Each structure stands twice: as C-alpha cells, then as structure tokens.
Amino acid sequence: MIALVTGGNRGIGREVCLQLAELGHTVLLGSRSPVAEELGGDIVPLRLDVTSAADIAQVAATVSERYGRLDALVNNAAIAYDTWQSAASADLDAVREAAETNLYGPWRLTQALLPLLRESAHPRIVNVSSEAASLTNMGGGTPAYGTTKVALNALTRMLAAELRADGVLVNAICPGWVATDMGGPGGRPVAAGAAGVVWAATLPDDGPTGGFFRDGRPLPW
Numbered sequence: 001m002i003a004l005v006t007g008g009n010r011g012i013g014r015e016v017c018l019q020l021a022e023l024g025h026t027v028l029l030g031s032r033s034p035v036a037e038e039l040g041g042d043i044v045p046l047r048l049d050v051t052s053a054a055d056i057a058q059v060a061a062t063v064s065e066r067y068g069r070l071d072a073l074v075n076n077a078a079i080a081y082d083t084w085q086s087a088a089s090a091d092l093d094a095v096r097e098a099a100e101t102n103l104y105g106p107w108r109l110t111q112a113l114l115p116l117l118r119e120s121a122h123p124r125i126v127n128v129s130s131e132a133a134s135l136t137n138m139g140g141g142t143p144a145y146g147t148t149k150v151a152l153n154a155l156t157r158m159l160a161a162e163l164r165a166d167g168v169l170v171n172a173i174c175p176g177w178v179a180t181d182m183g184g185p186g187g188r189p190v191a192a193g194a195a196g197v198v199w200a201a202t203l204p205d206d207g208p209t210g211g212f213f214r215d216g217r218p219l220p221w
C-alpha cells in the first residue's frame with residue numbers, strides 16, 4: 001500500500017507513518033519543514049504545506065510520476081486548539097486561518113489526489129478529526145478548532161456519499177486525547193492515538209464509510 005500522511009513530522013502523524021511502515025507499507029511523509037531524522041522503513045519525505053496550492057500540485061505530480069496511484073490519504077495536519085478563545089469573542093481571522101489548515105487543506109489535497117486514489121484497488125481517505133467536533137456533545141470554547149473540525153466531518157460525510165460508488169472509504173477519526181504538542185501532557189501515548197487512524201487507513205473493502213470513530217468504535221456526530 002502507498003499512503004500519504006500530512007503533518008507526518010511530529011505527534012500523531014509521525015506515529016501513523018511509523019506504524020504504517022511497520023506494517024510494510026510505503027509511506028509518503030508530508031511535512032512543511034524538512035525532516036532531519038531517519039525514521040527507517042519505506043518512509044519517503046515530501047514537502048507539503050497543506051495551505052499551499054503549489055505544494056499540493058507538486059505532491060500530486062510526484063505521486064503520479066513515481067507510483068501512478070495512491071491507496072490511502074491521511075489528512076492529519078491541523079492547528080489552533082484554541083482553548084483561550086470563546087465563540088462569543090473569537091478572533092475571526094484566527095478562525096479563518098484555522099480553516100485554511102483544518103478544512104481547505106484536506107479538501108484541496110483530496111481533490112488533487114482523487115484521480116490517483118481512483119487508480120487504487122482499495123482507496124481510503126482518513127480525516128483526523130476530534131470529539132471536539134461532535135455536535136451531540138458540543139459545548140462552548142475552542143471555536144476555531146471546533147467549527148473547522150465540524151466542517152471537516154461534514155466534508156467526510158459528503159465525500160463518503162459521493163465516492164461510495166468508486167469504492168473509496170472515507171471516515172473521520174478521533175485519536176482521543178493524546179500527549180502531543182497539541183494535546184499537552186496527560187493524554188494517552190501517541191501509539192494509542194495513531195492506532196485508530198491506521199485502522200481507518202487499512203480497512204478491508206467491506207469496512208465502513210462515512211463514519212466517525214475512535215479506537216474503531218463509532219462516536220456520535
């Protein structure tokens with residue numbers, strides 16, 4: 001399998017790259033800064049700022065030339081867990097900036113890579129979301145993060161419906177509270193958070209689509 005992971009240089013994304021490589025897959029590690037460390041396995045670093053249309057076009061061209069297909073796209077990169085903001089007084093420029101990375105980035109990247117995903121026999125799209133996007137459990141706070149992840153969940157549902165006939169399985173995954181730079185100390189280990197993402201990237205053909213999961217179990221939208 002050939003998988004592309006955005007934000008693969010640290011946190012959950014890095015661990016997803018390691019776990020997919022451990023399973024024997026070819027991993028394209030998207031990162032907006034050069035990756036200095038040698039991660040081992042079949043891990044290929046690619047420059048990819050998900051807010052850059054030029055980077056996205058270049059990645060699509062590179063994957064097309066080298067592999068002619070893509071089996072799994074993991075939209076993991078995200079910003080702005082804005083615990084310091086409330087919806088009532090949020091800086092809307094910050095919300096807009098969050099949307100560039102958390103919504104438009106995955107959306108544009110998915111559009112650019114769809115022709116290559118359609119070349120796969122088992123195409124999968126994983127949108128790394130958060131329980132903070134669950135409308136059922138929605139309270140106040142983290143407005144930039146919450147609204148952009150809600151929109152990512154909506155995109156997940158739409159893509160799943162539109163691509164079902166093509167066999168593309170599209171799901172939103174919450175990794176749980178994970179001890180990363182974003183999650184802070186106290187969360188569970190990155191390996192546990194990444195496992196649920198890897199699960200969705202490696203679903204069998206009769207696996208779910210258009211779902212919202214954590215640890216392979218459904219979450220309320």
Ligand SMILES: NC(=O)c1ccc[n+]([C@@H]2O[C@H](COP(=O)([O-])OP(=O)(O)OC[C@H]3O[C@@H](n4cnc5c(N)ncnc54)[C@H](OP(=O)(O)O)[C@@H]3O)[C@@H](O)[C@H]2O)c1
Nearest residue numbers: 007010011012049050076077078130177178180181182183
């Ligand atoms: N940690 C948690 O508790 C938790 C809970 C629920 C959901 N999640 C979700 O899990 C995913 C990974 O989170 P994390 O905890 O690993 O976060 P993290 O430690 O803050 O890492 C974020 C990653 O996204 C990358 N990134 C940010 N903007 C980017 C851009 N424009 N282009 C490309 N890469 C970009 C970062 O790259 P740089 O190094 O260049 O900044 C970094 O690799 C996110 O979607 C997050 O919302 C996390």
